Amino acid sequence: MFNHWMCVQSIFIVLLSSYRASSSSFNLELPSVNRVRRILFGKELYDYNSGYSVTYYHVWISNQHLCGYRTSFVNFLKSVGRLVTSNDGIYKNCDVFVKNEMCGGSLLTPRIVQTACHCLANKNNDAGKTNWNYYKVNNALEDQLVSYVGSTHIDDMKVGYLSKSFIIHQKCAHYGTNGKISYDIGVILLEATVKADPWNFAPVPTEQDMLYMWNLLSFQEAVCLFVGFGVFMDFRLPSPVLRHYWGIVRNYQTCYEWTNHFTAPNFNYTLNSTWFCSTALPGKKTLAHQGDSGSPVTCDNTPVGLVSTITSGHLIYAARYDDNLIISKPLNLHTALIYATWENAAEHRNAFIKEMEEMEKRKDEEEGRKYV
Known part of the structure; x- marks a missing residue:
């Protein structure tokens, strides 16, 4: 599914536009979204109707595939029994626990969640001389995940959707020990269809929209929005509330210069750097951290990437080259959506959905299950 890639060529000056995709069991028709002008040390974002469209389609992904229940063990057993009996791929009225938060994501269609590859797979650890x-994709049934859509507080998460399949980019790989992941993209196929409002799904940009935003971020710098339920204080639990911060997305040349010391044999920055970099605003300590992986990054309410990694420890780079001043700062890397046009672009949406449906049918037939 990830074999269609768009070559970044020249700058297109294009007005950002919305796209209405055709309906399908995997898809829906999306309305236009009105544009509206601080995660570690980030500010709490309680207001679901904050004007940030990302709050509607952000997905909280749990690594605990049992229905939690705080009140009593008897109620817990009843809840689990009901879920096992119904077998509908949905957890209803379960209690969500902060410690079980693993990653974030975006709801692309009623049955597809986009997140980071490393959230769905494990490294082979067979790099050798290369x-x-x-990454080797996990089994979605043995390593089941539960997705909760469009909530800004864990107490509001009442319906969870179980995973059925994981798909990752075939080039998803971790380089050496420097903490960078190339093609850190993956999707979750849900067991059941998410019943939600149209605004609970991520916008569907055109290829030109995506290329325009990529060129904009590559040649300029922008202040963009970062959200997530991940660790929000040093070495503590994930946040029970969706947090947000504004950070600076650095241009391509700056990111290259700041990460150039990572280069080593068998690493070609031009080919392997499928990310863009971000830093905190001056005087701030905000950054994406553990648990924020896969969460969408937006610039002016437009999705441009997803959280991938944070450099281990602190990155040393020259802040002012004229006097060789060296400063220590953390740096976030985010997978650019331009490397996921097959999953995100309007031109490919119908073909993408069809391929997912066919893949699901083949898998069901192999496992002897009836395709629905």
Whole structure:
């Protein structure tokens, strides 16, 4: 599914536009979204109707595939029994626990969640002389995940959707020990269809929209929005509330210069750097951290990427080259959506959905299950 890639060529000056995709069991028709002008040390974002469209389609992904229940063990057993009996791929009225938060994501269609590859797979650890550790996708039933859509507080998460399949980019790989992941993109196929409002789904940009935003971020710098339920204080639990912060997305040349010391044999920055970099605003300590992986990054309410990694420890880079002043700062890397046009672009949406449906049918037939 990830074999269609768009070559970044020249700058297109294009007005951002909305796209109405055709309906399907995997898809829906999306309305236009009105544009509206601080995660570690980030500010709490309680207001669901904050004007940030990302709050509607952000997905909280749990690594605990049992229905939690705080009140009593008897009620817990009843709840689990009901879920096992119904077998509908949905957890209803379960209690969500902060410690079980694993990653974030975006709801693309009623049955597809986009997140980071490393949230759905484990490294092979067989790099050898190449220094590349490719990821092997997990079994979605054995390592089941539960997705909760469009909530800004865990107490509001009443319906969870179980995973059925995981798909990752075939080039998803971790390089050496520097903490960078190339093609850190994956999707979750849900067991059941998410019943939600149209605004609970991520916008569907055109290829030109995506290329325009990529060129904009590559040649300029922008202040963009970062959200997530991940660790929000040093070495503590994830946040019970969706947090947000504004950070600076650095241009391509700056990111290259600041991460150039990572280069090593079998690493070609031009080919392997599928990310863009971000830093905190001056005087701030905000950054994406553990648990924020896969969460969408938006600029002016437009999705441009997803959270991938944070450099281990602190990055040393020259802040002012004229006097060689060296400063220590953390740096976030985010997978650019331009490397996921097959999943996100309007031109490919119908073909993408069809391929997902066919893949599901083949898998059901192999496992002897009836395709629905």
